[in-house]
Amino acid sequence: MNSFAERESELSELLNSVSGKLISELQKENLRLNQENAKLRLSLINAKANLAKKETISLKFVIMQDIIERMTAIRIHRITLPYERMEFDDDDEPKGVRLEISQTMLNTHIDERNVIDYSLYLAKACGYEAEIKKYHENNENDSIDSDDDETEEKKDDNTNENSLNIKNNDENSPDVIYVPCLQQRHFKDIEHLRKLLPDIFFDMFGIQHNKLSLFYASLQKYLSKQVT
Known part of the structure; x- marks a missing residue:
C-alpha cells in the first residue's frame, strides 16, 4: 500500500x-x-x-x-532619374535626368493640334549629382551587389558613351538636351506642327540650362501662331 x-x-x-x-x-x-x-x-x-x-x-x-x-502651358508628365533608366538605356539616348514634357499655346482657346511632346535630358543634372548619387547608392544597397570591376567598367562606359560629347568642365557646352517625341502623334498633327515650328524643333539639339527660358518662350511663340 x-x-x-x-x-x-x-x-x-x-x-x-x-x-x-x-x-x-x-x-x-x-x-x-x-x-x-x-x-x-x-x-x-x-x-x-x-x-x-x-x-x-x-x-x-x-x-x-x-x-x-x-501658368506656362507646360506639362511635366514624368521625371526619370538616371539610375531608374539605366537598364533600359539606348546607346543613342542622352544621359542624365529625363523630363517628359508637353507644351502648347498659352491662351484660353487651346488647339489640341498645337501640342508638342518632347523630352529634356539634364545631361549634367544641373547640380543634382550628389542627391542622385545618394539615391542611386540607396537603390543599389537594396539589390545584390555587383562585381567592383564590372561596376567600374560600366561607369567608364557611361562616361564614354555620350553621343553628344558633352564636357562638364566646358561652361559653353550644352547641358540640356532636347529630343522631340512625336511617334504617337497622328501624321496630320505632325503636318500641322510643321507649319508652325521651325525644322530645328523636329531634331535633337543641345542648349544651356540658363537659356531654357528663351527656349520655352520661343517654342511658345511658334505654337501660338495661327495657321489658316
Whole structure:
C-alpha cells in the first residue's frame, strides 16, 4: 500500500514538473509572440505613415504640375532619374535626368493640334549629382551587389558613351538636351506642327540650362501662331 502511494506521489510530482515546464514554455512563447505582434503593429503604423507621406508628396506634385501648366502651358508628365533608366538605356539616348514634357499655346482657346511632346535630358543634372548619387547608392544597397570591376567598367562606359560629347568642365557646352517625341502623334498633327515650328524643333539639339527660358518662350511663340 505504501509502495503504491509512493509511486502515485512520484507520478504526481513528475506530472507537476512536466506541466510546470510546459506552462513556462508557453508563457515564454506567448511573451515572444506579443513582442512580435507589437513590432508588427509598429511596422504597420510606420508603413501607413510612410504611405500617407508619399501620397501627400504625390498630391503636391500633381498640384505643382497643374499650376505650372496653367501658368506656362507646360506639362511635366514624368521625371526619370538616371539610375531608374539605366537598364533600359539606348546607346543613342542622352544621359542624365529625363523630363517628359508637353507644351502648347498659352491662351484660353487651346488647339489640341498645337501640342508638342518632347523630352529634356539634364545631361549634367544641373547640380543634382550628389542627391542622385545618394539615391542611386540607396537603390543599389537594396539589390545584390555587383562585381567592383564590372561596376567600374560600366561607369567608364557611361562616361564614354555620350553621343553628344558633352564636357562638364566646358561652361559653353550644352547641358540640356532636347529630343522631340512625336511617334504617337497622328501624321496630320505632325503636318500641322510643321507649319508652325521651325525644322530645328523636329531634331535633337543641345542648349544651356540658363537659356531654357528663351527656349520655352520661343517654342511658345511658334505654337501660338495661327495657321489658316
